[in-house]
Amino acid sequence: MQIIEFKNFRGDLLRGVVTKHSGSKGIIFVHGFERNCYEYKFRNIFQGIKDKYSTFRFDFSGCGLSEGKFEDFTVEKSTLEFDSALEAFKRVCPQLKEIVVVGHSIAGCMVVNSLQEKNKFISKVVLFAPAWNQEEILKYYFVRGMYKDKKTITWDNYKRFFSPLKYKLFIKQKKYERKAHWLKNDYFIENIEMDYQDLLSTVTIPLNHILVVQSLVDSKVPIVSNNKVPKEIKQIILRKADHDFEAPSDVKQYLGKVMKFISG
Numbered sequence: 001m002q003i004i005e006f007k008n009f010r011g012d013l014l015r016g017v018v019t020k021h022s023g024s025k026g027i028i029f030v031h032g033f034e035r036n037c038y039e040y041k042f043r044n045i046f047q048g049i050k051d052k053y054s055t056f057r058f059d060f061s062g063c064g065l066s067e068g069k070f071e072d073f074t075v076e077k078s079t080l081e082f083d084s085a086l087e088a089f090k091r092v093c094p095q096l097k098e099i100v101v102v103g104h105s106i107a108g109c110m111v112v113n114s115l116q117e118k119n120k121f122i123s124k125v126v127l128f129a130p131a132w133n134q135e136e137i138l139k140y141y142f143v144r145g146m147y148k149d150k151k152t153i154t155w156d157n158y159k160r161f162f163s164p165l166k167y168k169l170f171i172k173q174k175k176y177e178r179k180a181h182w183l184k185n186d187y188f189i190e191n192i193e194m195d196y197q198d199l200l201s202t203v204t205i206p207l208n209h210i211l212v213v214q215s216l217v218d219s220k221v222p223i224v225s226n227n228k229v230p231k232e233i234k235q236i237i238l239r240k241a242d243h244d245f246e247a248p249s250d251v252k253q254y255l256g257k258v259m260k261f262i263s264g
Helices: 040-049 075-092 107-114 134-146 164-172 186-191 196-202 248-263
Strands: 002-007 013-019 025-030 054-058 098-104 122-128 175-177 182-184 210-215 234-238
Touching (some): 013 075, 107 196, 210 248
Parallel strands (some): 098 122, 122 210
16 A cells, blocks of 8 residues: 555645555545545445455545645546546556546546546446536535524425525625635536536446445435436435445445446
């Protein structure tokens, strides 16, 4: 196991953890919004494959081990960083002929975005709760933020509380303070009318090479937000998992199936 460094398109130094294997298949892990490469769900999968495949867990700029700023986060910026991570992985493990991507939440947007162009290395994709429907998810979070004392705000009723005027004023703000970062409004402007499900029909790998893991009770990325997933995409749907999919009882339900998909 070793930490490697590589630069993004702006020259920021990004870092990740690589394990090497002599085989031709590698696994790259792509974390979600404000997360890092040591997510427990990734660790569970990593423990099962580290002796079979090369692996790479990296952090986007401003997160975890990596330098740079988080505040100018956008899907496009992160897509370019993901592409740089793929190239870094290939440089360190030149024997690789195929790469399987494992991602969480908004990473699903970066991966689908990247797959609009031919990538001869990506063979399969596993996505946990992909936050594809950004247009509506951003509105949903805006309403939940306005009514923090209202636990009754759900995907089914948030539109009743949604104010287009207030939302427009919200997006005009230049910066937003989050738990650990500032975030500029470029991300909101980028995704105000964006549903990355619309890009699934033009990805450059077969749709049955994509596996999506979702939960019926995920309140952060409700399963019903992904209402345009092509039937060719494989799915594992859990009944009680939260957005992190890290509870041991949840891991027990999906881990074997994910491992089989990766290895097949």
